[in-house]
Amino acid sequence: MRLKQIKTLPEFAEAVRLRLEVFYKEQKVDPLIEMDQFDKSAYHFIALQKKKVIGTGRVRIYNKKAKIERIAIDKRFRHKGIGTKLTRFMINFVRKKHISNIVLHAQCYAKEFYEKLGFKAVGKTFNEAKIKHIKMVYKK
Ligand SMILES: CC(C)(COP(=O)(O)OP(=O)(O)OC[C@H]1O[C@@H](n2cnc3c(N)ncnc32)[C@H](O)[C@@H]1OP(=O)(O)O)[C@@H](O)C(=O)NCCC(=O)NCCS
Numbered sequence: 833m834r835l836k837q838i839k840t841l842p843e844f845a846e847a848v849r850l851r852l853e854v855f856y857k858e859q860k861v862d863p864l865i866e867m868d869q870f871d872k873s874a875y876h877f878i879a880l881q882k883k884k885v886i887g888t889g890r891v892r893i894y895n896k897k898a899k900i901e902r903i904a905i906d907k908r909f910r911h912k913g914i915g916t917k918l919t920r921f922m923i924n925f926v927r928k929k930h931i932s933n934i935v936l937h938a939q940c941y942a943k944e945f946y947e948k949l950g951f952k953a954v955g956k957t958f959n960e961a962k963i964k965h966i967k968m969v970y971k972k
Pocket residue numbers: 854902903904905906909910911912913914915916917937938939941942944945946948
């Protein structure tokens with residue numbers, strides 16, 4: 833398995849394909865919410881297995897903070913540590929930019945996944961794209 837920042841349009845198209853498969857087809861998120869205006873300025877990342885995109889995520893940097901978003905692992909490749917490795921890769925990318933404030937909005941079911949990576953939940957749960965979320969802040 834290989835992790836990399838997206839640099840080409842075909843790689844981005846594959847990441848979008850996976851995002852739509854996971855967030856639209858599986859989780860029924862409105863595709864017009866899933867794809868948004870921030871895709872243009874965000875940094876995008878993929879996990880590759882034999883040239884196939886099996887994981888993706890993006891980072892938005894604004895106001896001296898980074899927000900990790902759209903982490904999706906191909907259903908057939910979950911629970912193998914790929915989400916953890918991809919998220920760590922994105923955290924390292926952010927830290928190399930000397931940004932220590934890293935936040936995300938976790939779907940509540942995935943809270944433990946992010947806790948294991950060093951994120952702590954803050955505040956109350958809220959709905960985003962009709963799914964229950966909680967804000968989490970990186971504390972390592
Ligand atoms: C959440 C997601 C990214 C996790 O990716 P993954 O590659 O399966 O995660 P990992 O194998 O690295 O899991 C590491 C730990 O996170 C936790 N975890 C992972 N998936 C979990 C789940 N569905 N429910 C509860 N805990 C979970 C477990 O503690 C796991 O440790 P374990 O393997 O010892 O049990 C993946 O399930 C996914 O793509 N889900 C659909 C899209 C989504 O909901 N994205 C998150 C939006 S906030």
